[in-house]
Amino acid sequence: MRVAIVGGGIHGLSTAWALARLGHEVELFEQHEIGHAAAASADEHRLIRTFYPGEAGYQAMARAAFDAWVDLWMDLGERHYVPCGALALCREEGDWTDRARLTAAGLDSATETLPLDEIRRRNHALSTDGVRYGLWSPWGGVLLARRILAALQAHLAARGVRLHENTGVRAIDTVAGELTLADGSRHHADLVIAAAGGWLPGLLPDSAPPGLQSRRQTLVYAEAPTGYANAWENSPAIIDLGGERGGYAVPPVVGTGLKFAIPDLARPATGPEAALAPAGAEIVADVMGAFAGWLNDGTQYRVVSARGCCYTMAPEERLHLRFAARCLVVAACSGHGFKFGPLLGQAIAECAGGGLAPADLARWAAGRR
Numbered sequence: 015m016r017v018a019i020v021g022g023g024i025h026g027l028s029t030a031w032a033l034a035r036l037g038h039e040v041e042l043f044e045q046h047e048i049g050h051a052a053a054a055s056a057d058e059h060r061l062i063r064t065f066y067p068g069e070a071g072y073q074a075m076a077r078a079a080f081d082a083w084v085d086l087w088m089d090l091g092e093r094h095y096v097p098c099g100a101l102a103l104c105r106e107e108g109d110w111t112d113r114a115r116l117t118a119a120g121l122d123s124a125t126e127t128l129p130l131d132e133i134r135r136r137n138h139a140l141s142t143d144g145v146r147y148g149l150w151s152p153w154g155g156v157l158l159a160r161r162i163l164a165a166l167q168a169h170l171a172a173r174g175v176r177l178h179e180n181t182g183v184r185a186i187d188t189v190a191g192e193l194t195l196a197d198g199s200r201h202h203a204d205l206v207i208a209a210a211g212g213w214l215p216g217l218l219p220d221s222a223p224p225g226l227q228s229r230r231q232t233l234v235y236a237e238a239p240t241g242y243a244n245a246w247e248n249s250p251a252i253i254d255l256g257g258e259r260g261g262y263a264v265p266p267v268v269g270t271g272l273k274f275a276i277p278d279l280a281r282p283a284t285g286p287e288a289a290l291a292p293a294g295a296e297i298v299a300d301v302m303g304a305f306a307g308w309l310n311d312g313t314q315y316r317v318v319s320a321r322g323c324c325y326t327m328a329p330e331e332r333l334h335l336r337f338a339a340r341c342l343v344v345a346a347c348s349g350h351g352f353k354f355g356p357l358l359g360q361a362i363a364e365c366a367g368g369g370l371a372p373a374d375l376a377r378w379a380a381g382r383r
Protein backbone atom coordinates (compact mmCIF):
# COMPACT_ATOMS: atom_id res chain seq x y z
CA MET A 15 0.00 0.00 0.00
CA ARG A 16 1.22 3.56 -0.71
CA VAL A 17 0.93 5.65 2.43
CA ALA A 18 1.51 9.39 2.79
CA ILE A 19 2.11 10.72 6.30
CA VAL A 20 1.71 14.38 7.18
CA GLY A 21 3.80 15.39 10.21
CA GLY A 22 7.22 14.33 11.46
CA GLY A 23 6.55 14.29 15.21
CA ILE A 24 6.61 11.07 17.24
CA HIS A 25 3.31 9.89 15.79
CA GLY A 26 4.13 10.46 12.14
CA LEU A 27 7.58 8.87 12.54
CA SER A 28 6.37 5.91 14.63
CA THR A 29 3.57 5.20 12.19
CA ALA A 30 6.05 5.33 9.31
CA TRP A 31 8.25 2.86 11.22
CA ALA A 32 5.42 0.42 11.91
CA LEU A 33 4.10 0.56 8.32
CA ALA A 34 7.54 0.29 6.69
CA ARG A 35 8.46 -2.81 8.69
CA LEU A 36 5.32 -4.47 7.27
CA GLY A 37 6.47 -3.64 3.74
CA HIS A 38 4.25 -0.66 2.94
CA GLU A 39 5.61 2.11 0.74
CA VAL A 40 5.76 5.21 2.94
CA GLU A 41 6.45 8.89 2.28
CA LEU A 42 6.40 11.46 5.06
CA PHE A 43 5.95 15.23 4.70
CA GLU A 44 7.13 17.62 7.42
CA GLN A 45 6.65 21.36 7.06
CA HIS A 46 9.84 22.21 9.02
CA GLU A 47 12.86 20.10 9.94
CA ILE A 48 12.06 16.99 11.92
CA GLY A 49 12.48 17.87 15.59
CA HIS A 50 11.94 21.63 15.24
CA ALA A 51 11.00 23.49 18.41
CA ALA A 52 7.27 23.99 17.75
CA ALA A 53 6.55 20.25 17.51
CA ALA A 54 5.18 18.84 20.78
CA SER A 55 7.54 15.87 20.43
CA ALA A 56 10.66 18.03 20.32
CA ASP A 57 12.16 18.27 23.77
CA GLU A 58 14.93 16.57 25.71
CA HIS A 59 12.55 14.24 27.46
CA ARG A 60 9.06 12.89 27.84
CA LEU A 61 7.87 10.69 30.67
CA ILE A 62 6.35 7.26 30.49
CA ARG A 63 4.20 6.04 33.37
CA THR A 64 1.32 3.70 33.94
CA PHE A 65 -0.48 5.90 36.50
CA TYR A 66 -3.87 6.88 34.99
CA PRO A 67 -6.44 8.03 37.56
CA GLY A 68 -9.88 6.73 36.60
CA GLU A 69 -8.64 5.52 33.21
CA ALA A 70 -8.12 1.77 33.30
CA GLY A 71 -8.01 1.66 29.49
CA TYR A 72 -5.08 4.06 29.30
CA GLN A 73 -3.37 2.31 32.20
CA ALA A 74 -3.47 -0.97 30.22
CA MET A 75 -2.30 0.82 27.06
CA ALA A 76 0.58 2.43 28.92
CA ARG A 77 1.76 -0.96 30.13
CA ALA A 78 1.51 -2.32 26.55
CA ALA A 79 3.43 0.73 25.30
CA PHE A 80 6.60 -0.57 26.98
CA ASP A 81 6.62 -3.65 24.73
CA ALA A 82 6.19 -1.49 21.63
CA TRP A 83 9.18 0.64 22.69
CA VAL A 84 11.24 -2.55 23.05
CA ASP A 85 10.33 -3.45 19.44
CA LEU A 86 11.54 -0.01 18.40
CA TRP A 87 14.82 -0.26 20.35
CA MET A 88 15.50 -3.60 18.69
CA ASP A 89 15.00 -2.14 15.21
CA LEU A 90 17.05 0.96 16.05
CA GLY A 91 19.81 -1.11 17.65
CA GLU A 92 19.92 1.34 20.56
CA ARG A 93 17.73 2.29 23.51
CA HIS A 94 16.85 5.93 24.24
CA TYR A 95 15.15 5.34 27.54
CA VAL A 96 16.17 5.58 31.19
CA PRO A 97 14.11 3.15 33.32
CA CYS A 98 14.31 5.09 36.58
CA GLY A 99 10.74 4.27 37.68
CA ALA A 100 7.91 6.67 38.45
CA LEU A 101 6.96 8.30 41.74
CA ALA A 102 3.89 10.40 42.56
CA LEU A 103 3.07 11.98 45.92
CA CYS A 104 -0.33 12.10 47.58
CA ARG A 105 -1.14 15.10 49.79
CA GLU A 106 -4.92 14.99 49.91
CA GLU A 107 -7.46 12.23 49.82
CA GLY A 108 -8.85 12.08 46.28
CA ASP A 109 -6.01 13.99 44.61
CA TRP A 110 -4.49 12.83 41.30
CA THR A 111 -2.10 10.39 42.98
CA ASP A 112 -4.75 8.98 45.29
CA ARG A 113 -7.07 8.34 42.34
CA ALA A 114 -4.19 6.77 40.38
CA ARG A 115 -3.63 4.37 43.30
CA LEU A 116 -7.25 3.30 43.25
CA THR A 117 -7.17 2.70 39.49
CA ALA A 118 -3.94 0.71 39.76
CA ALA A 119 -5.27 -1.47 42.57
CA GLY A 120 -6.03 -4.89 41.16
CA LEU A 121 -4.78 -3.97 37.69
CA ASP A 122 -1.09 -3.43 38.26
CA SER A 123 0.61 -5.49 40.94
CA ALA A 124 3.90 -3.63 40.36
CA THR A 125 2.50 -0.38 41.81
CA GLU A 126 3.09 0.10 45.53
CA THR A 127 2.56 2.80 48.11
CA LEU A 128 5.64 4.15 49.88
CA PRO A 129 5.92 5.54 53.42
CA LEU A 130 7.58 8.92 53.89
CA ASP A 131 11.00 7.61 54.88
CA GLU A 132 11.10 5.54 51.69
CA ILE A 133 10.23 8.64 49.61
CA ARG A 134 13.16 10.43 51.23
CA ARG A 135 15.39 7.47 50.43
CA ARG A 136 14.42 7.60 46.73
CA ASN A 137 15.06 11.37 46.50
CA HIS A 138 15.95 13.39 49.60
CA ALA A 139 15.46 16.65 47.67
CA LEU A 140 11.68 16.09 47.97
CA SER A 141 10.05 17.59 51.05
CA THR A 142 7.65 15.18 52.70
CA ASP A 143 5.88 17.94 54.69
CA GLY A 144 2.16 17.47 54.12
CA VAL A 145 2.67 14.26 52.14
CA ARG A 146 0.45 11.27 52.98
CA TYR A 147 2.29 8.63 50.93
CA GLY A 148 4.16 8.02 47.69
CA LEU A 149 2.91 5.94 44.77
CA TRP A 150 5.73 4.06 43.07
CA SER A 151 5.93 1.99 39.92
CA PRO A 152 9.00 0.43 38.30
CA TRP A 153 7.07 0.80 35.02
CA GLY A 154 8.12 4.36 34.41
CA GLY A 155 11.00 6.51 33.32
CA VAL A 156 12.38 9.02 30.90
CA LEU A 157 12.11 8.71 27.12
CA LEU A 158 14.87 10.76 25.48
CA ALA A 159 12.53 12.43 23.02
CA ARG A 160 14.94 14.41 20.86
CA ARG A 161 17.26 11.43 20.46
CA ILE A 162 14.31 9.18 19.59
CA LEU A 163 13.18 11.51 16.79
CA ALA A 164 16.72 11.70 15.38
CA ALA A 165 17.21 7.92 15.58
CA LEU A 166 13.85 7.25 13.94
CA GLN A 167 14.63 9.71 11.18
CA ALA A 168 17.97 8.00 10.41
CA HIS A 169 16.42 4.53 10.63
CA LEU A 170 13.52 5.38 8.31
CA ALA A 171 15.82 6.95 5.74
CA ALA A 172 17.99 3.82 5.80
CA ARG A 173 14.88 1.67 5.27
CA GLY A 174 13.89 3.59 2.17
CA VAL A 175 11.10 5.72 3.64
CA ARG A 176 11.11 9.01 1.76
CA LEU A 177 11.22 11.86 4.28
CA HIS A 178 10.43 15.27 2.83
CA GLU A 179 11.48 17.96 5.32
CA ASN A 180 10.59 21.62 4.86
CA THR A 181 7.67 20.42 2.74
CA GLY A 182 4.40 21.72 4.08
CA VAL A 183 1.09 20.16 3.11
CA ARG A 184 -1.43 22.87 2.26
CA ALA A 185 -4.51 20.67 1.92
CA ILE A 186 -5.68 17.06 2.09
CA ASP A 187 -8.44 15.69 -0.12
CA THR A 188 -9.57 12.93 2.23
CA VAL A 189 -11.82 11.25 -0.35
CA ALA A 190 -9.26 11.13 -3.18
CA GLY A 191 -6.32 10.48 -0.82
CA GLU A 192 -4.49 13.44 -2.29
CA LEU A 193 -2.14 15.98 -0.72
CA THR A 194 -1.59 19.44 -2.11
CA LEU A 195 1.88 20.59 -1.10
CA ALA A 196 2.85 24.17 -0.31
CA ASP A 197 4.36 24.60 -3.80
CA GLY A 198 1.05 23.53 -5.39
CA SER A 199 2.23 20.07 -6.49
CA ARG A 200 0.07 17.05 -5.71
CA HIS A 201 0.81 13.69 -4.18
CA HIS A 202 -1.52 10.72 -4.28
CA ALA A 203 -1.65 7.76 -1.86
CA ASP A 204 -3.87 4.80 -1.00
CA LEU A 205 -3.94 5.95 2.61
CA VAL A 206 -3.13 9.33 4.17
CA ILE A 207 -2.16 9.63 7.84
CA ALA A 208 -2.66 13.17 9.16
CA ALA A 209 -0.40 13.35 12.22
CA ALA A 210 -0.07 17.12 12.24
CA GLY A 211 -0.42 17.62 16.02
CA GLY A 212 -1.58 21.10 17.05
CA TRP A 213 -1.82 22.17 13.39
CA LEU A 214 -4.65 19.70 12.63
CA PRO A 215 -7.56 22.15 13.09
CA GLY A 216 -6.01 24.46 10.47
CA LEU A 217 -5.18 21.65 8.07
CA LEU A 218 -8.40 19.63 8.34
CA PRO A 219 -11.06 21.94 9.78
CA ASP A 220 -13.86 19.46 9.04
CA SER A 221 -12.15 16.25 10.18
CA ALA A 222 -9.94 17.30 13.09
CA PRO A 223 -11.40 16.30 16.45
CA PRO A 224 -13.70 19.03 17.76
CA GLY A 225 -12.51 20.97 20.76
CA LEU A 226 -8.72 20.70 20.27
CA GLN A 227 -7.14 23.62 22.10
CA SER A 228 -3.63 25.03 22.11
CA ARG A 229 -2.25 25.92 25.52
CA ARG A 230 1.06 27.53 26.30
CA GLN A 231 3.10 25.65 28.87
CA THR A 232 6.30 26.89 30.52
CA LEU A 233 9.16 24.47 31.09
CA VAL A 234 11.82 25.52 33.59
CA TYR A 235 15.27 23.96 33.67
CA ALA A 236 17.02 24.50 36.98
CA GLU A 237 20.10 23.51 38.92
CA ALA A 238 19.69 21.95 42.35
CA PRO A 239 21.49 23.51 45.34
CA THR A 240 24.61 21.89 46.75
CA GLY A 241 23.84 18.59 48.38
CA TYR A 242 20.93 17.66 46.14
CA ALA A 243 22.53 17.10 42.72
CA ASN A 244 23.08 13.44 43.43
CA ALA A 245 19.54 12.98 44.72
CA TRP A 246 18.16 14.23 41.41
CA GLU A 247 20.60 12.28 39.25
CA ASN A 248 19.37 9.06 40.87
CA SER A 249 15.74 10.10 41.23
CA PRO A 250 12.70 8.38 39.76
CA ALA A 251 10.64 10.45 37.34
CA ILE A 252 8.41 12.61 39.56
CA ILE A 253 5.01 12.34 37.92
CA ASP A 254 2.92 14.39 40.32
CA LEU A 255 3.69 16.28 43.47
CA GLY A 256 0.17 16.05 44.78
CA GLY A 257 -2.45 18.40 46.12
CA GLU A 258 -4.74 20.52 44.01
CA ARG A 259 -2.20 21.75 41.53
CA GLY A 260 0.40 19.01 41.16
CA GLY A 261 3.49 19.44 39.04
CA TYR A 262 6.10 17.13 37.57
CA ALA A 263 9.88 16.99 37.61
CA VAL A 264 12.12 15.18 35.17
CA PRO A 265 15.46 14.10 36.62
CA PRO A 266 18.65 15.10 34.78
CA VAL A 267 19.35 11.69 33.26
CA VAL A 268 22.29 11.03 30.90
CA GLY A 269 23.32 14.66 30.61
CA THR A 270 19.86 16.21 30.18
CA GLY A 271 18.56 19.07 32.34
CA LEU A 272 16.49 18.92 35.54
CA LYS A 273 13.08 20.11 34.34
CA PHE A 274 10.07 21.43 36.25
CA ALA A 275 6.55 22.15 34.98
CA ILE A 276 3.04 22.68 36.28
CA PRO A 277 0.40 21.75 33.68
CA ASP A 278 -2.29 23.76 35.51
CA LEU A 279 -0.34 26.97 34.82
CA ALA A 280 -0.75 26.52 31.03
CA ARG A 281 -2.56 29.40 29.32
CA PRO A 282 -4.56 29.55 26.06
CA ALA A 283 -2.44 30.12 22.94
CA THR A 284 -3.41 30.79 19.36
CA GLY A 285 -1.35 27.83 18.09
CA PRO A 286 1.88 25.85 18.39
CA GLU A 287 4.14 28.50 16.90
CA ALA A 288 2.70 31.27 19.13
CA ALA A 289 3.36 29.19 22.24
CA LEU A 290 7.10 29.35 21.54
CA ALA A 291 7.40 32.98 22.69
CA PRO A 292 10.05 33.33 25.44
CA ALA A 293 8.85 32.52 28.96
CA GLY A 294 8.27 35.66 31.07
CA ALA A 295 9.89 36.12 34.48
CA GLU A 296 6.50 36.10 36.21
CA ILE A 297 5.46 32.64 35.03
CA VAL A 298 8.93 31.22 35.75
CA ALA A 299 8.61 32.62 39.29
CA ASP A 300 5.16 31.02 39.62
CA VAL A 301 6.50 27.61 38.60
CA MET A 302 9.54 27.76 40.87
CA GLY A 303 7.46 29.29 43.68
CA ALA A 304 5.18 26.26 43.66
CA PHE A 305 8.13 23.87 43.60
CA ALA A 306 9.78 25.76 46.48
CA GLY A 307 7.07 24.38 48.76
CA TRP A 308 7.57 20.84 47.53
CA LEU A 309 11.37 20.69 47.75
CA ASN A 310 13.85 20.92 50.60
CA ASP A 311 15.72 24.23 50.25
CA GLY A 312 13.34 24.83 47.36
CA THR A 313 14.12 28.57 47.15
CA GLN A 314 17.78 27.80 46.45
CA TYR A 315 17.28 26.34 42.97
CA ARG A 316 18.95 28.34 40.19
CA VAL A 317 16.95 28.74 36.99
CA VAL A 318 19.17 27.80 34.04
CA SER A 319 16.66 28.37 31.26
CA ALA A 320 12.93 28.43 30.57
CA ARG A 321 10.90 28.07 27.44
CA GLY A 322 7.33 28.19 26.23
CA CYS A 323 5.85 25.31 24.27
CA CYS A 324 2.44 24.14 23.16
CA TYR A 325 0.18 21.63 24.85
CA THR A 326 -2.55 20.63 22.42
CA MET A 327 -5.45 19.53 24.60
CA ALA A 328 -8.31 17.30 23.45
CA PRO A 329 -11.64 17.04 25.29
CA GLU A 330 -11.21 14.69 28.27
CA GLU A 331 -7.59 14.28 27.13
CA ARG A 332 -8.65 11.41 24.84
CA LEU A 333 -6.44 10.23 21.99
CA HIS A 334 -8.22 10.44 18.67
CA LEU A 335 -7.58 8.02 15.77
CA ARG A 336 -10.47 8.30 13.33
CA PHE A 337 -10.87 7.81 9.60
CA ALA A 338 -12.25 10.51 7.34
CA ALA A 339 -12.63 8.54 4.08
CA ARG A 340 -9.05 7.57 3.05
CA CYS A 341 -7.39 9.71 5.69
CA LEU A 342 -6.65 8.59 9.23
CA VAL A 343 -6.63 11.61 11.52
CA VAL A 344 -4.22 11.13 14.44
CA ALA A 345 -4.55 13.52 17.38
CA ALA A 346 -2.63 11.81 20.15
CA CYS A 347 -1.77 14.76 22.30
CA SER A 348 -3.03 16.23 25.60
CA GLY A 349 0.28 16.03 27.39
CA HIS A 350 0.37 12.24 27.49
CA GLY A 351 0.69 11.05 23.91
CA PHE A 352 4.44 10.61 23.44
CA LYS A 353 4.64 7.34 25.37
CA PHE A 354 2.12 5.81 22.98
CA GLY A 355 4.05 6.59 19.75
CA PRO A 356 5.27 3.09 18.75
CA LEU A 357 2.16 1.38 20.18
CA LEU A 358 -0.22 3.56 18.17
CA GLY A 359 2.00 3.15 15.13
CA GLN A 360 1.72 -0.63 15.41
CA ALA A 361 -2.07 -0.46 15.88
CA ILE A 362 -2.41 1.81 12.83
CA ALA A 363 -0.30 -0.61 10.77
CA GLU A 364 -2.48 -3.50 11.92
CA CYS A 365 -5.59 -1.55 10.93
CA ALA A 366 -4.09 -0.67 7.53
CA GLY A 367 -3.50 -4.39 6.97
CA GLY A 368 -7.13 -5.23 7.82
CA GLY A 369 -6.35 -6.92 11.16
CA LEU A 370 -8.13 -4.29 13.25
CA ALA A 371 -11.43 -2.59 12.42
CA PRO A 372 -11.31 1.25 12.26
CA ALA A 373 -14.06 1.51 14.89
CA ASP A 374 -12.07 -0.72 17.27
CA LEU A 375 -8.94 1.34 16.65
CA ALA A 376 -10.84 4.53 17.51
CA ARG A 377 -12.40 3.05 20.64
CA TRP A 378 -9.13 1.61 21.92
CA ALA A 379 -7.22 4.85 21.30
CA ALA A 380 -9.90 6.75 23.22
CA GLY A 381 -9.10 4.56 26.22
CA ARG A 382 -12.43 2.72 26.12
CA ARG A 383 -12.11 -0.87 27.25
Ligand SMILES: Cc1cc2nc3c(=O)[nH]c(=O)nc-3n(C[C@H](O)[C@H](O)[C@H](O)COP(=O)(O)OP(=O)(O)OC[C@H]3O[C@@H](n4cnc5c(N)ncnc54)[C@H](O)[C@@H]3O)c2cc1C
Binds near residue numbers: 054062233326352354
Ligand atom coordinates in the same frame (compact mmCIF):
# COMPACT_ATOMS: atom_id res chain seq x y z
C1 LIG B 1 5.46 20.30 27.58
C2 LIG B 1 4.92 18.97 27.20
C3 LIG B 1 5.13 17.88 28.03
C4 LIG B 1 4.66 16.63 27.67
N1 LIG B 1 4.93 15.58 28.47
C5 LIG B 1 4.60 14.34 28.08
C6 LIG B 1 5.03 13.22 28.82
O1 LIG B 1 5.71 13.36 29.84
N2 LIG B 1 4.69 11.99 28.37
C7 LIG B 1 3.96 11.80 27.24
O2 LIG B 1 3.69 10.66 26.89
N3 LIG B 1 3.55 12.87 26.50
C8 LIG B 1 3.86 14.11 26.88
N4 LIG B 1 3.47 15.19 26.15
C9 LIG B 1 2.63 14.99 24.96
C10 LIG B 1 3.44 14.57 23.76
O3 LIG B 1 4.63 15.30 23.67
C11 LIG B 1 2.58 14.73 22.52
O4 LIG B 1 1.37 14.03 22.70
C12 LIG B 1 3.25 14.18 21.27
O5 LIG B 1 4.57 14.64 21.18
C13 LIG B 1 2.46 14.59 20.04
O6 LIG B 1 3.16 14.13 18.92
P1 LIG B 1 2.61 14.40 17.45
O7 LIG B 1 3.51 13.67 16.53
O8 LIG B 1 1.16 14.10 17.40
O9 LIG B 1 2.69 15.97 17.27
P2 LIG B 1 3.97 16.92 17.03
O10 LIG B 1 5.17 16.43 17.75
O11 LIG B 1 3.54 18.32 17.31
O12 LIG B 1 4.26 16.75 15.48
C14 LIG B 1 3.39 17.25 14.50
C15 LIG B 1 4.28 17.59 13.31
O13 LIG B 1 3.45 17.87 12.19
C16 LIG B 1 4.05 18.89 11.43
N5 LIG B 1 3.03 19.52 10.60
C17 LIG B 1 1.94 20.19 11.04
N6 LIG B 1 1.21 20.64 10.01
C18 LIG B 1 1.85 20.23 8.89
C19 LIG B 1 1.59 20.40 7.51
N7 LIG B 1 0.52 21.08 7.07
N8 LIG B 1 2.47 19.86 6.62
C20 LIG B 1 3.55 19.16 7.05
N9 LIG B 1 3.85 19.01 8.35
C21 LIG B 1 3.01 19.52 9.26
C22 LIG B 1 4.57 19.82 12.50
O14 LIG B 1 5.55 20.69 11.99
C23 LIG B 1 5.11 18.85 13.53
O15 LIG B 1 6.48 18.55 13.32
C24 LIG B 1 3.91 16.48 26.48
C25 LIG B 1 3.67 17.56 25.64
C26 LIG B 1 4.18 18.80 25.99
C27 LIG B 1 3.94 19.94 25.08
